[in-house]
Amino acid sequence: MKIFNIYLIGVGGQGIGLLSEVIIRAADKANLPVKGVDTHGLAQRGGTVSSNIRIGNVNSPLIMKNQADLVVALERHETLRGMNDYSKNNSTVIYYDTVWQPLDVRLRKNKEINNDVLLKAANKRNINLIKVYIDDLNDARMQNMAVLATMAKYNLIPNVQKNHYIAAIKDLLTGNILKNNIELFEKIYEI
Amino acid sequence: MKTLGEILISKNPISEIVMGNHALVRAMLESGVKVVTSYPGSPTPEIAEGIRSIPKDKNPMYFEFSVNEKVATEVAFGASMNGHLSTVFFKSVGLNVAADSFVQLGLFDLIGGMIIVLGDDPGANSSQNEQDNRHFSKLSYIPMFEPNSPKEVYEMFKEAAKISKDLHMPIILRLTTHVCHAKEKINFDKLIIEEYDYSPKFDNFNAPHIPIAAKALDMKRKALKRLDIFKNITQNSRFNEYIDNGNKNKGIIVTGLPYLSLLDVLEYSKEKIDILKIGIVNPLPEKIIIDFLKTHKEVKILEELDDIMEKDIKSLAFDHKIDVKIIGKLDIEDWIGEYKPDKVYEILRKTWPEILEKIDINIPEIKLNPRPPQLCPGCGHRSAFHAIKYALKDTDITVADIGCHTLGFLEPYNMGQVLLSMGHSTSTGAGLSLFNKTRNVVAFLGDSTLFHAGIPGIVNAIFNNHNLTLIIMENGTTAMTGHQDLPSIGKNFNGPSEAIPIKKLLESLGVKFIKEVDTYNQKKLREYVIEALNTDGFKVIIAKHPCMLKLTREQRKKGIFKNNKVEVTSKCDHQYICISDFGCPAYQITPKGDVWVQEDLCIGDGSCIQTCPTNALSFKIVSKGGDKQ
Numbered sequence: 001m002k003i004f005n006i007y008l009i010g011v012g013g014q015g016i017g018l019l020s021e022v023i024i025r026a027a028d029k030a031n032l033p034v035k036g037v038d039t040h041g042l043a044q045r046g047g048t049v050s051s052n053i054r055i056g057n058v059n060s061p062l063i064m065k066n067q068a069d070l071v072v073a074l075e076r077h078e079t080l081r082g083m084n085d086y087s088k089n090n091s092t093v094i095y096y097d098t099v100w101q102p103l104d105v106r107l108r109k110n111k112e113i114n115n116d117v118l119l120k121a122a123n124k125r126n127i128n129l130i131k132v133y134i135d136d137l138n139d140a141r142m143q144n145m146a147v148l149a150t151m152a153k154y155n156l157i158p159n160v161q162k163n164h165y166i167a168a169i170k171d172l173l174t175g176n177i178l179k180n181n182i183e184l185f186e187k188i189y190e191i
Numbered sequence: 192m193k194t195l196g197e198i199l200i201s202k203n204p205i206s207e208i209v210m211g212n213h214a215l216v217r218a219m220l221e222s223g224v225k226v227v228t229s230y231p232g233s234p235t236p237e238i239a240e241g242i243r244s245i246p247k248d249k250n251p252m253y254f255e256f257s258v259n260e261k262v263a264t265e266v267a268f269g270a271s272m273n274g275h276l277s278t279v280f281f282k283s284v285g286l287n288v289a290a291d292s293f294v295q296l297g298l299f300d301l302i303g304g305m306i307i308v309l310g311d312d313p314g315a316n317s318s319q320n321e322q323d324n325r326h327f328s329k330l331s332y333i334p335m336f337e338p339n340s341p342k343e344v345y346e347m348f349k350e351a352a353k354i355s356k357d358l359h360m361p362i363i364l365r366l367t368t369h370v371c372h373a374k375e376k377i378n379f380d381k382l383i384i385e386e387y388d389y390s391p392k393f394d395n396f397n398a399p400h401i402p403i404a405a406k407a408l409d410m411k412r413k414a415l416k417r418l419d420i421f422k423n424i425t426q427n428s429r430f431n432e433y434i435d436n437g438n439k440n441k442g443i444i445v446t447g448l449p450y451l452s453l454l455d456v457l458e459y460s461k462e463k464i465d466i467l468k469i470g471i472v473n474p475l476p477e478k479i480i481i482d483f484l485k486t487h488k489e490v491k492i493l494e495e496l497d498d499i500m501e502k503d504i505k506s507l508a509f510d511h512k513i514d515v516k517i518i519g520k521l522d523i524e525d526w527i528g529e530y531k532p533d534k535v536y537e538i539l540r541k542t543w544p545e546i547l548e549k550i551d552i553n554i555p556e557i558k559l560n561p562r563p564p565q566l567c568p569g570c571g572h573r574s575a576f577h578a579i580k581y582a583l584k585d586t587d588i589t590v591a592d593i594g595c596h597t598l599g600f601l602e603p604y605n606m607g608q609v610l611l612s613m614g615h616s617t618s619t620g621a622g623l624s625l626f627n628k629t630r631n632v633v634a635f636l637g638d639s640t641l642f643h644a645g646i647p648g649i650v651n652a653i654f655n656n657h658n659l660t661l662i663i664m665e666n667g668t669t670a671m672t673g674h675q676d677l678p679s680i681g682k683n684f685n686g687p688s689e690a691i692p693i694k695k696l697l698e699s700l701g702v703k704f705i706k707e708v709d710t711y712n713q714k715k716l717r718e719y720v721i722e723a724l725n726t727d728g729f730k731v732i733i734a735k736h737p738c739m740l741k742l743t744r745e746q747r748k749k750g751i752f753k754n755n756k757v758e759v760t761s762k763c764d765h766q767y768i769c770i771s772d773f774g775c776p777a778y779q780i781t782p783k784g785d786v787w788v789q790e791d792l793c794i795g796d797g798s799c800i801q802t803c804p805t806n807a808l809s810f811k812i813v814s815k816g817g818d819k820q
Contacts, residue, residue, distance in 0.1 A: 012564065024374055028208055037373040039316065045740065046776050047564030059454035061340075061373045064532045066552045077560050084557050100792060101779045102562040103602055106770045108780060110560045124555050140791035174192040 003056035004158060005063045009082035010074030011100045013045035015144040018172065019072070020051035022148060023157070025168035027055050030160045037061040046100070048078060055157070070156055074144060075100050077113045080121060089125045092156060096143045097133040130154065134188070145181045149188035162189060196244035206378050211341040211371045215280075215308065215364075216241035217379050218348035219252065224278050225303070225387070226270035227254045228263035230643065231672035232282030233317040234371035235310035239675070243684070251384050256675050256684050259613075259643040260285035264292045264307070271303040272400070274392030276356055280308035286324050288613065288644065296361040297332040297418075298410035300397035304355035306348065307333070307363045313495045314529030316368050319593075319610065321528075323496035328363055328473040332414045334421050335363040335473045336430065337447045338370055342377050347430060347470065354424060359397070360417045365472070367448055367495075369529070422474045430470025431479055436463035441543065442487035444480065444504065446472050449495050449530035456536045462546045475503055484508050489516045491542050495530040518542055563601055568777050569743070569796035571710040571736025572596045572664055576604040577773050577802060578713035579633070579662065579734075582720035587631040588623050592616040592645070594637030595671050595738075596664045603774040607635055614644025621648070621657035631724050632659040638693060639669040639677045646696075652729040653701050660723040660730045665693060666738040674741045697731055704730040711736055711798050743794050755795025755810055759786050762807035773802045 006023065010016040017038055027034040036053040052063045068086040073079035073095040083093050097115065104110040115131065122129035132150045137143065152162045166182065173181055198207045199217050209217070215238055219227065229239060242254045253270075257263035260281045267277040279289075286293060286309060296305065312318040328335035336347045344366060351362040399406045425431075442465040445453050450468045457464060467483045469475065484490055484507070492501040501519035508515055520526060521541055528534060540547040566573045576599045583589070591597050591607025592615065599606035611619055620634035636645045641663055652659065669675040676683050681690035697705050704726055706719040716734055723730040746752035757777070759769075763786055769778045770786065777792035778799075800808045 011562070013567075021374075024208055028376060033376075034208070035373065035375045037369050039369075039372070045565075045567040046562075048562045060448070060451035060532050061375070062369060062452070062531045064455070064536070066554065077562065080557065081559050081562075084554060084559060089552070098791065099779065100776065100789060102560045103565065103774070103776075104560050106774075106776075106778065106780055107603070108784070110558070112782065113560070121555070121557055171193045178192070 003054065003058055004070070005068045006053040006055070006070045006072060006157065007063055007068040007082055007086040008051040008053070008072045009078045009086075010049055011045075011078060012047045012049045014049070014074045015141060016049045016051050016074065019074075019144040019148060020053060021172055022165065022168045023053055023160075025171055026160050026164040027053070027157065029164040029167045032159060033057055035061040048081065050082075070094070072147060072151070074098070074147065076115070076118065077102055077105075079118055080113050083118075083121060083127060087125070087127055090127070092128040092130065093122060094130040094132065094147060094151060094156060096147050097131050098140075098143065137184075139180070142181060142184055145184050146188055149185040152185070153189050194244060195241060196246055199241060200245055200249050200382065201379070202382050204379060204381050206376055208374055208376045209341060210237060210374045211338075211344045211366060212237035213241040214341040214345040214377055215348055215366075216245075217382075218345045218352075219278055220384070221380060221382055222349050222352035223276055223385065223387075224252055224306075224352065225275035226267060226277040227252050228257050228266045228277070228279045229254075230257055230260045230263050230281050230285055230288075231669050231675045232285050232310065233672055234312060234366070234368040235280050235282055235308065236672045236675070237371070238280050238308070239684070240673075251387065254684055258678065260289035261292050264289040264296075267305055268292065268296060268299070268301070271301040271305040272299070272393050273303065275303040276305070276352060277303060278306045278308060281310070283309060283311040283318055283322055283324055284320065284612070286327055290327070293327070294331040295402060297414040298402050298407070299400060300359045300413075301355070301361055302359050302392055302397060304352060304359065305361045306351055306355055307361060309363060309365045310371055311365055311367045313367055319612075321496060323499065324365060325472055325499045326497070328365075329499070332411075332418050333361050333363055334418065334425075334471065335365050336470060337365045337472045338470070339446075339448050339450050340370065341373055341375050343430070343470070344370060345377055345379070350428070350430070354421065358417050358420060360414075360421065365447075367529075370448055418474060425471050426476050426478055428471055428476065431476045432468045432470075433479065433483070434466040434468065436465050438463055438465045439486065440488045441465070442467065442483055442490045443493050444469060444483065444490060444500065445493040446470070446500065447495060449493055449535060452530055452532040452535040453493060453539075455532045456539060456547070459536070459548070460539075460546045464546070469500070472500065475500065477507060480504060481507060481511055481513070484511075484513045484515045484517070487515060489518060491518045491539075493530070493535065493538065496526065498526075564598060565601065565774070565776055566595065566598055567740045568775055568792050569739035569794045569798060570595070571666055571734070571739070572599060573604075573773065573775065574713055574736065574798045575662070575664060575710040575716060575734045576606045578710070578716040579720050580604065580606065580772075582717045582724065583631065583633065586629070587633060588620075590616045590620045590623065590632065590634040592634070592636045592640050593671075594640050594664070595666070596635050596637060599635070603771055612644075614640050614648060617645065617648030617652050617659070617661050620659040620661070621652055621655070624657055624659045633720075634659060634661045636661060636663050638663060638665040638667065638679055639675075641693065642678045642691075649697070649702070649731075650700060657729055658727060660720070660732065662720075663693060663731060663733045665733055665735040668738045668741050670738045670741065674738065693733055702729060702731050704728065705733070706731075707733040707735065709736055710734045711796075713801055739794060739796060753795065755797075755812055756790050756793045757788055757795060757797060757799060757808055758811040759788060760807050760809055762805050764805050764807070766804055768802055768804060769799055769808065773799055775799050
C-alpha cells in the first residue's frame with residue numbers, strides 16, 4: 001500500500017491534538033494501518049504545535065522533511081511554515097484562514113503573512129492550496145472541525161470517508177460538544 | 192464515546208489506538224502493579240492522565256503525585272519493600288533530583304519489584320537539556336529496557352515487571368518523548384485482576400536494609416550478582432533482534448526510536464544492510480553483539496545522544512580480538528538532537544556516502560516568522576512582570592526558576608536572566624548577592640517548585656542572612672505540565688488534603704518581610720517590590736493569581752464563563768505599550784499600525800486595561816448565553 005503522510009500544524013490552544021486524534025481514528029475505522037505522534041513540548045498557548053500522521057505500512061511515526069502528501073494548518077503563519085518544511089511538491093495544503101500574530105509581527109519587526117504570500121508560495125511548487133473560512137462560526141474552537149469537514153468533502157485522505165470521520169468524532173466527544181461539532185461537520189460537508 | 196478508562200480496564204483482549212504513555216498504564220494493570228508515584232514532567236504526565244481515567248472502584252493501584260522525584264522514588268521503594276510491585280515515573284532531569292535515593296536502589300532486596308519509568312527527552316523538546324539517562328543505569332547497576340514504540344512500551348513493561356518481581360531488583364524502562372507520545376494500534380491481552388494479599392511483607396529476612404560500612408560492600412556484591420543473573424535471562428530476549436539482509440560487509444547496531452528511523456531511511460538505500468536491534472541497553476547482550484561483529488566487516492553504532500554503546504562495543508571487539516571496523520559518532524552534530532528519520536538519513540550518508548543519494552527538494556527561500564511559546568492571555572505572571580519591571584533598574588539581576596514564568600525570559604519581558612534547575616533561584620540569588628552592594632537581586636519561584644525543591648534555599652537564606660528579594664509566583668497549580676495539584680491548595684490526586692498555605696509556611700520558617708498581593712493589582716505589587724528593595728535581608732513577596740488557562744477551562748465546563756472581550760477605543764494614540772511592554776498575544780496590529788484585539792484569544796480578563804497610558808482600552812461585553820455583567 002502506498003504511504004500517505006499528513007503533517008498538522010497550528011498554534012498551542014487551537015486544537016491540533018483533537019484534530020490529529022480524529023484523523024488517526026478515522027483512518028483506523030477505514031481499516032488502514034496508521035501511526036501518529038504529537039509534538040507538544042511546552043504546552044503553552046501561543047507556541048507552534050504540530051502532529052505527524054502516517055497511513056500505510058510505515059516504521060517511524062515521524063515524517064521526513066518535505067515528504068507530506070497533505071499539510072493541514074490552522075493558522076496562516078503556520079501554514080507557510082508547514083508548507084515550507086513538510087509539503088512535497090505537487091501536494092495539497094489545507095488551512096483555516098485566521099491569524100494569531102507571532103510576537104515579531106506584533107512588534108512590527110516582521111510582516112504578517114497574508115493569503116497572497118501563501119498562494120504565491122504554493123503556486124511556485126504546484127501545491128494545491130485550499131482555504132477554509134466560516135463567516136458565522138460562533139465558537140473559534142470549532143475551526144479545526146471546519147477544516148476536517150472540508151477535508152472529508154474533498155476526499156483529501158484516500159480511502160477515508162465521511163462515515164469514518166463521523167465515527168471517529170463520536171469516539172472522542174460527548175454531549176453538547178459532540179452535537180455541535182457533528183452539526184457543523186454536516187453543514188460544511190453539504191455546502 | 193469510548194473512554195480511555197474503559198479501554199484500559201477492559202477484561203477481554205482489546206485492540207485500540209493509544210499513545211505510549213497510556214499503553215504503559217495497561218501494562219501496569221496487567222502486571223499487577225499496586226503503587227505508582229510520580230512528579231509531573233513532560234513527556235510523562237499522560238501516564239497519570241491514564242490512571243485518572245480509570246474509575247476509582249475499578250482501579251487496583253494507588254497513585255500519588257509526590258512533592259518531588261526523590262520523594263516519589265522513596266515512596267515507591269517503601270511500597271516494594273513491603274511486597275507491592277511499584278512504579279515511579281518522571282522526566283529525564285527528574286532523575287537528577289531522585290538520584291540520591293535512586294542510585295541506592297540496586298543494593299536492596301526489593302521483594303515486591305520496582306520499575307522506574309523515565310521520560311528522556313532527546314532534542315530537548317520540553318527540557319533544559321537532553322541528558323542521556325543511560326549513564327545512570329550503569330552508575331547504579333540497574334538494568335534498562337529501551338522501547339521504540341507504544342507496542343514495545345506495553346510488552347517491555349510486562350517483561351521488566353516479571354523479572355523485577357522474580358529477582359527482587361529494580362529495572363528501568365527508558366522512554367523518549369516521541370515514544371511516550373506516539374500513537375498506534377495495540378493488541379492488549381486479557382486483563383486479570385487477581386485477589387491480592389495486602390498484608391505487609393517487610394521483614395529482616397532479606398536484610399541488611401542498611402548500606403553502611405562493610406554492609407554496603409556486601410550489598411553491592413549482591414547487586415552485581417543480580418545484574419549477572421538478569422544478563423543471563425535476557426541474553427536471548429526477543430527484544431534484541433537480528434535482521435539478516437545477507438550483507439557481510441555492512442551492519443548497524445541500533446536501539447530505541449532511531450531503529451524505526453533507520454528502517455524508514457533504508458527504504459531509500461541502494462544496499463540492504465544487516466541490523467542488530469538492541470532492546471536492553473544495559474547490560475548489553477554481549478554474545479549476540481560479538482557474533483554480529485565477527486560476521487561483518489564494518490559495523491555502524493547508531494545511537495542517539497552519547498556514545499555509551501559505542502564505547503562498550505569497541506571494548507568487546509578489543510577483548511575478543513575481532514577484526515572489524517566499528518564506526519561510532521563522527522562529529523559533534525552526532526551527539527546533538529533527536530535521531531528522527533531526517534537526521535538518521537544524514538548520519539548514514541556521512542558514514543557510507545555510496546548507499547544514499549543527496550536529497551535536493553529545491554524549496555524556494557522563504558522568510559518564516561519564528562513563533563516562540565508565550566504566556567497565555569490573562570496570565571498572572573504577565574501582570575507581575577509588567578509591574579515588577581518598572582520597579583527595577585536595568586542593572587538589577589533577576590533569577591528565574593522552572594515553570595511557566597521561565598517564559599518571562601523571552602521578549603518583551605526579559606525577566607529572569609539565569610536558570611539552573613528546579614528550586615535553585617533563592618540559593619543562586621543568594622550567591623549573586625555576595626560581595627554585591629550595587630545591584631539588587633530578585634529571584635522568582637513558582638508555587639509547585641517551592642514545595643518541590645525551593646524550601647531548602649529559603650531556609651538557607653534565613654539561616655545565612657542572605658540579602659535578596661524572592662517573588663513567589665503563586666498560581667495554584669502545576670501549570671506547565673498540565674495542571675497537577677500541589678500542597679497549598681488543599682487537595683491531591685485522590686481527594687481533599689490538609690492545605691499548606693505558603694504565607695504561613697514562610698512565617699513559621701521565620702521570614703520577617705512577607706507581602707501577599709494579587710498580580711492584577713499591579714500598582715500594589717510594584718510598591719511592595721520597591722519597599723523590599725529598600726529593606727535589608729531576605730524578603731518574600733507572594734504574587735498570586737490563579738492560572739487563567741485552568742480557571743477559564745473550569746468556568747467553560749460549568750457554563751459560567753463570561754465571554755467578555757477587551758476593545759481598543761478611538762482614544763488609542765499608538766504608544767503600543769499593550770504590545771511592546773505588556774505583550775498580551777490578543778493584541779494584534781494592522782499593516783497601517785492600528786492595534787486591534789483578536790477575539791479568538793482575548794479572555795476578557797481586563798488585566799491589560801490598567802497598562803494603557805491613554806486609557807484607550809475598555810471592556811466590550813459580548814456574553815452569549817451566560818449572565819450579562
